[in-house]
Amino acid sequence: MPTLILNHLAELDAATWDALVPADQPFLRHAFLRSLEDSGSVTPRTGWTPSHRLLADDSGNVLAAMPAYAKTHSFGEYVFDHGWADACARAGIGYYPKLLCAVPFSPVGGPRLLGEPQALALLLDKVEESLLEQGQSGLHVNFTDPAADATLQGRDGWLERLGCQFHWRNxxxxxxxxxxxxxxxxxxxxxxxxxxxxxxxxxxxxxxxxxxxxxxxxxxxxxxxxxxxxxxxxxxxxxxxxxxxxxxxxxxxxxxxxxxxxxxxxxxxxxxxxxxxxxxxxxxxxxxxxxxxxxxxxxxxxxxxxxxxxQRFDAGAQGEHKLIRGFEPVITRSWHYLLHPGLRTAVEDFLGQERVGVLAYAEEARSALPFRQG
Structure with a gap:
């Protein structure tokens, strides 16, 4: 099955892309992502080169897709890996470009891997294999939904990172x-x-x-x-x-x-x-x-x-000022596949320690919610 790389979402019609996107996900819609590109907000000039990945069958029917970007920096992602890049620079390891599967400038959780599980597994295989050829240090998937978590958790070489946001529930x-x-x-x-x-x-x-x-x-x-x-x-x-x-x-x-x-x-x-x-x-x-x-x-x-x-008010990143207004802590996840074995080992160790801190922070935050006890 062929894998395609789209350097502009306009190369694919909206109906084909949106057929893979749940109706309640405005940030994944063709109109949203293409508007970022057509407006000049997401371009190679701004460090965001569209590199969307598609898996099609022999008849050209799209079976799976990933909104993806080749990045030459880490700004606008809201999953902060600047420290990883700095460590690579000191060690003489190339960190950029990297491949990012995400919605630009939008720290909003949701589907990132679009399609049926079997097709997505094949697409991920092909993307992982292409990283070295593309000169990219790794693949990062930010603000995933449970379906993507389940897919990536079972794959070799992937590292899970936790974060914490604050959402209000009606x-x-x-x-x-x-x-x-x-x-x-x-x-x-x-x-x-x-x-x-x-x-x-x-x-x-x-x-x-x-x-x-x-x-x-x-x-x-x-x-x-x-x-x-x-x-x-x-x-x-x-x-x-x-x-x-x-x-x-x-x-x-x-x-x-x-x-x-x-x-x-x-x-x-x-x-x-x-x-x-x-x-x-x-x-x-x-x-x-x-x-x-x-x-x-x-x-x-x-x-x-x-x-x-x-039912839900998602106000994005950052949080203490939201917490005291009734926005509850919510754990977010991102996933990271790094080619360099030394970098991967160092990041895995860091994420293990960070995970403990994030979970403790979220638990402590719950005690500061403004709701009446009992």
Missing amino acids: QGYRDFQDFLDALASRKRKQMRKEREQVAGQGFDFRWYHGAELSEAQWDFVYACYANTYAVRRRAPYLTRDFFSLLAERMPEAIRVVMAVQGGREVAMAFSLVAGDSFYGRYWGCLAEFDRLHFETCFYQGMDYAIAEGL
Whole structure:
């Protein structure tokens, strides 16, 4: 069975790719991944060379696929291996380029290996065999789902890495007050006070679907998004064109909430919705306002999830500020196949120690959740 490498997702029609993608996975859709490429956000110039892998039968029918990228750095991945690369540089071992199976700039768990298990096993065999020929140090699969975990756990040479994120669960709340009633008194008062402080500054919040936003509003969304990088003196990962392309190609999945003060939009949060999940992705504000970040990014999203009957709010990487607002620790997994035997041994030892720390951190974090005991 032939294996194909796509250097642009436009080489494959959307229907063929999306037939392998579960309906509740917006980040894996052809429209999302192709918009990253067409907008210039994911290109060889930015260190992300599309190298998607397909397994087809003799008639050309695609049986399995992996969204994959040849990487010349480790930025935008959210599974941090910079230390591994630094150690390789000191030892004279080439770490880049490497092959990454992931959704660029999106620390969101989900399917990464698309297709039936038997076809995926064959595709993985062929990709592993091609690494040396391609001059790549290894293959990394980030933010996997249980199906990929089961596939990779049984394969020789693969190393599992744990991480921890924080997700909010809708326990059938009738409204935000119902959620507050589930909290310990002190935490309930803190959240109520935070929301009152924002309301006292004269803010209103307006929700939009992707098709409802004008290009001028998308300009504002992008300016807010880019500013979160500018304040850290970094260039944004995404280009302005990405937002317009995504709004054109999958508007039904997009949700944007605007914070409005005195009739003027001053902040925004950009999210995607699919299945029973709400995915908070980007936030930005062009001026500083007390507590506005918590309201726009978290409380508004929780309100929306409750009103729409969504069960899960995934707000991405990082977490302590989410933890005290009811976002519970969730273990994430990534998998790493490294060609250099010395590097593999060193990383395996490191991951064993890191695993203990991650599990202990997640357990300790649970004790800090704001819910009432009993």
